[in-house]
Amino acid sequence: MIYPNNASDKLGFAEIKELIKQKCISESGRNLVDKIQPQTRFDQIDKFLRQTNEFKDLLTSDDALPVDHLYPIRTLVEKARVEGAFLMEEEFHRVLLSLKTVYAIIRYFNDREGQYPNLELLFEHLPIEKQIIRDIEMIIDDRGKMKHNASRLLLDLSQGILKAEQEARKRIDIIFKTAQNSGWTADGNLTIRDGRLCIPILAENKRKLKGLIHDESATGQTAYIEPEEVFHLNNKVRDLEFERRREVIRILVELTSKLRPHIPLMLSYDGLLTKVDFVRSKAMFALDIGAEMPELSKEPEIDLVNARHPLLSLHAQQERTTIVPLNIKIDEIQRVIVVSGPNAGGKSVCMKTVGLMQLMLQSGLLIPADANSKLGVFKQIFADIGDDQSIESDLSTYSAHLSKMKYFTEFANARTLVLIDEFGTGTDPLFGGPIAEAVLETLNKKNIRGVVTTHYSNLKVFANQTTGLENASMLFDNVAMKPLYILQIGKPGSSYAFEIAQKIGLNKEIIHLAKMKVGNHQKKVDTLLVDLEREKKEIFDTKVAITKREKELIRIKSDYEELQSYLEDNKKVILKKAKEEAQSLIKQSNKLIENTVAEIKLAQADKEKTKLIRAKLDSSFSTMLPKDKKIEKKPVAVVDLNEQIAVGDWVKIIDSDNEAVVLEIAKNNLILAMGELRTVQKRKNVIKLAGKDLKKAAKAGSKTLSAHAVADFNPEIDLRGMRTEDALYELEKVLDRAVMIGYPSLKIIHGKGDGILRKFIRDYLRKYSHVSRFEDEHQDRGGDGITYAYL
16 A cells, blocks of 8 residues: 555654554553554544544543553463463462453443444453452452462461571571670671571580581681571471461462453453554644544545644644644645745645545554545555665665656555655756656546655646646745745746855855856746746636536436426326225226126126126126227247357346346356345246347446445455354355456455455355465555455
């Protein structure tokens, strides 16, 4: 979608993502920010924008969302998934805090049900499973340590350790005092050596105290001895601690086993925390740059009102300065804006602002512009910005520009946004200008949308003379000799080369000599500037006339729809009346026949009387039926089974008189398409159409397909998150419609994941008779997470 790959970075999108990452609390949230990229699906972009906008409203006008502990728990849950593995105490504590945060968030939105409908989609009806928290809280305390009473055995062991430690301490205190009184100890108190409490004894007295020598001082004058009596007590403490550790592990293993059945739900909780952190960071960044949600359009158009470059806006806030907002409109009438004006006048910033705003919008980010701005969705964004010369590729600056122009002219279309900075520069202006003009003419024929900045006069003239191109200029203060950074649509701007040269003090003779060398070409441009106002007035008058015509067309359409509705209503009334008359006629006929039979019986089947009675019956029927109606017997169709029927032929179904096109032939069965419906009929039940009937049927069928199926058909289907059966069912429906309307290809988005859904989809495509081949999307645009199927 973006070409070249570094175009988004040159527009400043990487810096935007880095600023959003700084707002994230969790690492998983930051990873999600790294994956932000422009989308092309209207509904997806609209959902992302509305979620961010709702979170922004929440931050500014509602109570704070309880997101104190957004610990990523996916790795811990995956660890617990392994049979026999267990989580440590601190890991259970992190899970506990995260779950409490999840439940607080769910309760927060449950209390505000309907207030944030798009944010509620994040939860996907997740339940609150309180049993998980209860199980953990029975074992782990608020400090993340195991409670002493987590089990009866653990309590007994903890109390035994405490009692043994107290006894050992009491005993070593007695021995220490005795040694002090005997003059055996060195200066100092009891000390720890090798994790054991020891008495400092002078070296000459170390044989007088029975015990284990753990260490000596650096001078060798002091020995650190653990008395023999205390040694046995400390060993007892150590044994109890080992038993306690084993009991702790047993409890943790048991608690992990209780957690294991809830792993799928906990993974959903982790996904919720990640998404909340992600949307929250986008909303906080939107507040920093004063962003709003613009109107989203399905058409490739841009209408920015008071737009501000987000990075410049943040810099201006730090410097306590102001920036001039941008107003620019790109639509079907003025598709390409050719911006000219002085150097450092804001041309490149204008172009980059448009590109960055479009990237942000299609990535689900709010933009720093008025809410009444309107932006559409582009399938491709092409940008040529800066110097891309490459020694390795043997490309000069101009060669790099031409390589991009080659790609632009080959692959651009009406849904492509093209951004070109300093169009045509890098080579001799005598040749660079005409080449740039030819490229611009080719792109304009493809109905692309875009912004082009240039200093070339021939491009300004070409834009003035060509439909779809519109000149624009960055205003310049001639008196103060400084740019105003205001974009004016409708006329080109001067580069003010002589004025700027004069301001910096270039010799007047040099400036005069340069003006003499400009010649007639510049005079032509000056004449153009004079003519622009007159043409602008003509365009305005034309626009007024078109607006008036559109209003008239709207009125005619309304009258037509009203008339059509009236006819439909009358049709129902006429049919109802006809049915009532038919029922009345049947009743009268039945009554007349019954009377006739009765009269014949009374006449005792006398030939003359019977003849008179039958004549009377015929007369009565003739008076009941309309004079201009003739009862005709419907001819019975004769099927010629020897007549060959091929795929694509139009046939009539005998039973229903419906006309259909043949999709497939399987022995004596035909698979037929009637508009968007499919049916199977025996060969003997259809008649092949020819001549006028064939033309009439084909014409009607093409209208049906073009008016309904083609207009509503979307050759892209997103199956991510679906179960396999549901995904294949949706895929079959879209494939069937694509085959019926003759669509050449289908884009299937299934994601990467473990590749299971991709495998089932591709197995299904291999069996589908109308799929000729399929392949991965380009690696930069989704790779094997997207499959293209060709029909």
